Amino acid sequence: MRHIISILIENEAGALSRVSGLFSARAFNIESLTVAPTEDASLSRMTIVSTGSDDVIEQITKQLNKLIDVVKVVDLSEAAHIERELMLVKVRAAGKDREEMKRIADIFRGRIIDVTDSTYVIELTGNGSKLDAFLEAIDRSLILETVRTGVSGIGRGDRILKV
Amino acid sequence: MQLTGAEIVIRCLQEEKVEYVFGYPGGSVLYIYDELFKQDKFKHILVRHEQAAVHAADAYSRSSNKIGVAMVTSGPGVTNAVTGIATAHMDSVPMVIISGQVPTAYIGQDAFQECDTVGITRPCVKHNFLVKDVRDLAITLKKAFYLAKTGRPGPVLVDIPKDITNQKCEFEYPKTITMRSYNPVVKGHSGQIKKAVQMLLDAKRPMIYAGGGVILSDAADRLVKLARRLGYPVTNTLMGLGGYPATDKQSLGMLGMHGTYEANMAMQNCDVLIAVGARFDDRVIGNPVHFAEVARKIIHIDIDPSSISKRVKVDVPIVGNLPDVLDELHKLLEASAGVPDAKALAAWWKQIDEWRSKKSLKYKQGKEIIMPQYVVEKLYEVTGGDAFITSDVGQHQMWAAQYYKFDKPRRWINSGGLGTMGVGLPYAMGVRFANPKATVACVTGEGSIQMNIQELSTAKQFRLPIKIINLNNRYLGMVRQWQQMFHGNRYAESYVDALPDFVKLAEAYGHVGMKIERPADVEPALREAFTKHKNDLVFMDFLTDQTANVYPMVAAGKGLSEMILAEEL
Secondary structure (H helix, E strand, C coil), X not given: CEEEEEEXXXXXXXXXXXHXXXXXXXXXXXXXXXXXXXXXXXXXXXXXXXXXXXXXXXXXXXXXXXXXXXXXXXXHHHCCEEEEEEEEEEEECCCHHHHHHHHHHHHCCCEEEEECCCXXXXXXXXXXXXXXXXXXXXXXXXEEEEEECXXXXXXXXXXXXXX | CXXXXXXXXXXXXXXXXXXXXXXXXXXXXXXXXXXXXXXXXXXXXXXXXXXXHHHHHHHHHHCCCCCEEEEECCCHHHHHHHHHHHXXXXXXXXXXXXXXXXXXXXXXXCCCCCCCHHHHHHHHCCEEEECXXXXXXXXXXXXXXXHHHCCCCCEEEEEEEHHXXXXXXXXXXXXXXXXXXXXXXXXXXXXXXXXXXXXXXXXXXXXXXXXXXXXXXXXXXXXXXXXXXXXXXXXXXXXXXXXXXXXXXXXXXXXXXXXXXXXXXXXHHCCEEEEECCCCCHHHHCCHHHHCCCCCEEEEEECCXXXXXXXXXXXXXXXXXXXXXXXXXXXXXHHCCCCCCHHHHHHHHHHHHHHHCCCCCCCCCCCCCECHHHHHHHHXXXXXXXXXXXXXXXXXXXXXXXXXXXXXXXXXECCCCCCCCCCHHHHHXXXXXXXXXXXXXXXXXXXXXHHCCCHHHHHXXXXXXXXXXXXXXXXXXXXXXXHHHHCCCCCCCCECCCCCCHHHHHHHCCCEEEEECCHHHHHHHHHXXXXXXXXXXXXXXXXXXXXXXXXXXXXXXXCCCCCECHHHC
């Protein structure tokens, strides 16, 4: 099953490699990993999407907790949560495609953030499947470049991950 | 007062009451060695290879429960140390390794003797640090010692660039340390412990399975108390030998791949199993699917939550420090009105005694060729069962584990997890430094001993009267045994040709050498070594049966009850 694991980790050199090294050394799967400092600059927040049986996910959280720099670990997918991913897509937008591309971007609540004679850069946020759906909806041959951040997640309501 | 980084390193080691630092100097640690030269509060033991420094510090710790300390230089100093660090890590041994690094401005420039120490060692340490500011040095070393010993112990490495050791700052050694990201559990969950007590009392076929955690946490006395109170059978893992007295009637001996028939059968057929500081390793329970075929309740006490339900699902997990948990368990047991089911227990012991009567460790000693098992049995007799025994890795390791009956913890020093050949001699050195009056023997083979043979020189320099018991069968015995059993007798590269004359070799290093070729000479030679040559290092080269195999055996991937016994062949 797919799980979204959130980690608070000391914002120190090499912290990321301790986490990614753990996943590769123990043959755990990573679908995506995002990391950035929090409002407290001494802490980084990491979101990892992984798939595995309940036993594997249990081992993943235990092994993450065992890392000395890790302050807290939460499996967001255990309860109500929100996940979002940001995607930037550069598309060919010339002639008849130009209006159509704008229309589809609007349907998906995307924003066009860069415009040239023949291209758009469209910014899109949502969960992974929405971003996938957008890519499906537009003509593949018009896609010049895509970049996705990977999933960030947060618990709903009173579920708070903080030191 | 302002001190240089090098002075700070020395002061921190003194503050931690370090007695010995095992190490090897080099360019990046020269400032540290210069300060080391000017002090006499702790001693430095110069080894002949960095791997041996780490092994010696490791055994110093294993045999004393103090923190072992090793110091190496950057680049090859570190890479040579890696095997030692990984060995300690797999067996959860508390150690601090200090490594030199190229100056901060050179890091990443492919400088002379540079390597990414933190990167290379990261998967085989409990934690590691690169010190980038001399003002962080003291607190980092404090953290290293704290991390090494608390929670599940392990090696911690501190990498110090050369320029840091020559910069000055105000020195103050922190008395205590707290880390928001690190709070190991000590006390076990009392509700879980209560459940465990009830489960133990309800057992019809109980079994106590005790691992290396019992030794590491100094919980042997508590384990004995618990086992005696309940009257239940106890088996020890390879790492747990000595955690429960082997000569006690409740002891079933070692379990696992080369465990006794009775230990493995009882492990497989019990209805309530309490695992104490053990981790259901593949060499211990064999195939986990086969193990799970028999329904049983499992209680698992361990300080590391990730060891619980890793290979085997357990019913009552208890995370905590063993002595604390066992005390609580014992207290609740005393307070409880329940008693073990005497009738069921008697029937269970009757079954165990039947298994015991198979005498799975028997072997035949003839008049012509020395059997390796016989040498270990005689070693046990001659040393009164009271020696510190280190071993290397292979057949001799298993024979030492099977035939030397360890009654006390910290007497059996071997590489169980990583299985590192070459640890035996440096281990014996470390043991002797930690226990300066103790009798120390290293049971080894002609393959393993040659992996760190250079340490005969260190042993001479520090006059370490180690007795090397070389079970010389001219084969890499365990490899040969597997080739015989599973690879159609094709002995690929397992015959060791062109062996040195070990007697002359020992003599060349200034030690005593003995060659023993006949069974009748085994005991007299051992007596001579341990009495007449009490204060010498004696290299005893026993020419043993070339084709002796280690039995009983659970083949890799098989179940615990699918044992191969010697008599079945």
